[in-house]
Amino acid sequence: MTEANRSTGKWILPQPKNVIADEDFIPIPKIARTIPFGYEQDPDDPDMLKPIPRELRALEKAKEYLKQYSYREVSNWLVTQTGRYISHMGLKKRIDSEQSNKRRTSTLREWARRYKTAIEKAQAIEETRLGARKSQISSEYADDTGAGESSTGG
Numbered sequence: 001m002t003e004a005n006r007s008t009g010k011w012i013l014p015q016p017k018n019v020i021a022d023e024d025f026i027p028i029p030k031i032a033r034t035i036p037f038g039y040e041q042d043p044d045d046p047d048m049l050k051p052i053p054r055e056l057r058a059l060e061k062a063k064e065y066l067k068q069y070s071y072r073e074v075s076n077w078l079v080t081q082t083g084r085y086i087s088h089m090g091l092k093k094r095i096d097s098e099q100s101n102k103r104r105t106s107t108l109r110e111w112a113r114r115y116k117t118a119i120e121k122a123q124a125i126e127e128t129r130l131g132a133r134k135s136q137i138s139s140e141y142a143d144d145t146g147a148g149e150s151s152t153g154g
Contacts (some may be wrong), residue, residue, distance in 0.1 A: 058081045
C-alpha cells in the first residue's frame with residue numbers, strides 16, 4: 001500500500017477546558033477617565049463600558065501565563081494577541097486589583113454569614129429566656145436595625 005492510498009481518517013480535537021462564553025461578560029459602569037483593558041465605551045450610553053470578549057479571554061489566559069513568565073513578557077504577548085496596548089505595570093495593577101477585590105468580597109461574604117448566624121442565635125436566646133415577651137423582643141430588634149429611629153437630623 002502506497003502513501004497516496006492511505007486514508008488519513010478523521011481527527012476530533014479535544015475541546016478546550018474552561019472556555020468562557022461571550023455571554024459571561026457583562027457591561028460595567030464607567031467610573032474613571034481611563035477605559036480598562038478588555039472594555040470599550042458603549043456608543044449608546046457614555047456612562048457604560050461594553051466588554052470585548054476576545055480581549056477578556058486573552059486576559060484570562062494571560063493570568064495563567066503569569067505563573068511561568070514575567071509581567072513584561074505576558075503584556076507583550078497580550079499586545080500581539082489583541083492589538084491593544086497594555087504595559088507590564090498596567091497588567092500588574094489590573095491583576096492586583098482583581099485579586100484584592102476578590103479577597104475583599106469573600107471576606108465580606110464571610111462576615112455576613114457570621115453575622116446572620118449570630119443574629120439567629122441571639123433571637124433563639126431571647127425567645128427562650130425567662131420573662132421574655134413577644135412585644136419586648138420585636139421592639140429590641142427594631143431598635144437594633146434602626147427601624148425605630150427618625151430620619152430627621154434633629
